Amino acid sequence: MPRQFFVGGNFKMFDPPNGTIKSITDIVHNLNGAPLDPKTEVVVAPPALFILLVREHLKAELEVCSQNVFDKPNGAFTGEISAEQLTDSGIKWTLIGHSERRVVMGETDEFIASKTKAALDGSLSVILCIGETLEQRDSGRTIDVVTRQLNAVKAKIGDWSKIVVAYEPVWAIGTGKVATTEQAQEVHKAIREWLGKEVGKEAAEKTRVIYGGSVNEKNCGELARQDDVDGFLVGGASLKPACEFCLFLFFSAGTGGEC
Numbered sequence: 001m002p003r004q005f006f007v008g009g010n011f012k013m014f015d016p017p018n019g020t021i022k023s024i025t026d027i028v029h030n031l032n033g034a035p036l037d038p039k040t041e042v043v044v045a046p047p048a049l050f051i052l053l054v055r056e057h058l059k060a061e062l063e064v065c066s067q068n069v070f071d072k073p074n075g076a077f078t079g080e081i082s083a084e085q086l087t088d089s090g091i092k093w094t095l096i097g098h099s100e101r102r103v104v105m106g107e108t109d110e111f112i113a114s115k116t117k118a119a120l121d122g123s124l125s126v127i128l129c130i131g132e133t134l135e136q137r138d139s140g141r142t143i144d145v146v147t148r149q150l151n152a153v154k155a156k157i158g159d160w161s162k163i164v165v166a167y168e169p170v171w172a173i174g175t176g177k178v179a180t181t182e183q184a185q186e187v188h189k190a191i192r193e194w195l196g197k198e199v200g201k202e203a204a205e206k207t208r209v210i211y212g213g214s215v216n217e218k219n220c221g222e223l224a225r226q227d228d229v230d231g232f233l234v235g236g237a238s239l240k241p242a243c244e245f246c247l248f249l250f251f252s253a254g255t256g257g258e259c
Contacts, residue, residue: 003205003206003207003208004039004040004041005040005041005224005230005231006043006164006208006230006231006232007040007041007042007043007210007231007232007233007234008043008044008045008065008095008164008166008231008233008234009042009043009045009234009238010045010067010095010098010233010235010238011024011027011046011050011238011239012100012235013047014236014239018239019047023239024050024053024054025053025057027044027238027239028054028057029057031044031058031062032057032058036062041063041231042062043064043065043093043127044062044063044064044065044238045065045066045067045093045095045127046064048067048068048081051066051089052089055090055091063092063093064090064091064093065091065092065093065094065095066081066086066091066094066095067094067095067098068094068095068096068101069082069083069086069096069115069118069119069122070082070115071111071114071115071117071118072118073118082118082122083121083122083123084122086122086124087122087123087124091124092124092125093125093126093127094119094126094127095126095127095129096112096115096119096126096127096128096129097112097116097128097129097130097149098129098168099168099170099173103170109148109149109152112152113152113153116128116153116156116163117156117157120157120159120162124162125162125163125164126162126164127164127166127233128153128163128165128166129166129168129212129233130146130150130165130166130167130168131146131167131168131169131170131173132145132146132169132170132171133170133171134170134171137169137171143187143190146167146190146191147190147191147194150194150198151198154198160199160203160207161203163207164207164208164209164210164230164231165191165207165209166209166210166211166233167184167187167188167209167210167212168211168212169183169187169213171213172213172214173212173213174236175214176214177214178214178219179211179213181222181223181225184211184223184226184229185226185228185229188209188211188226188228188229189228191228192204192228208230208231209228209229209230210229210231210233211223211229211231211232212232212233212234212235214235215232215233216234
């Protein structure tokens, strides 16, 4: 069976007027009223402060994702949130390994792998982010970097059925730059080949590999037509006015139309 197309909206911690109760509820209202492609799985990741607000008001067929999760099921860890707390609140997804966590917060490959295991053990599905810096790409190490990040996770887990791999080149996140269709497809194909070799044929065939990095409704159509691009993780474009996230969902799924 073909892999179900996947679009995630990562709302991050943007300044007002984005990232407020009003802006978040406006996005939820737009999504609830949009005639979205039923073949596309849509997951949104609001800041932790708003996660229950979104889950309460977002229609049931759309899922809500935490932007973070800790690698322990419980304990005296001020400021952290566990997989069990998320699932108890009706949250079924979490982001793990985003470059902003790796670079700004200093999260290592091993810590990210440990968080992935804890999330899966706690019945969450995971959007696992991987990607290289500009220096790493320019030195020809892109595939080495992303497979190193994947190998760290493989050392901790065996079942990849609840993982979506998000390839996000660090040099393209929030910069306005975007990988060419050829660059994106090359890395996505390499990821799928790694899955086939290191995890198994079924994982290679079924695991969705999505793209993120300054992707928007103007460039997503061509990217979506690549054989190994199964969707997108959208950052800034998921918070823009005029329901750009809804438009993005239409264009990336190839349906066109208006919200």
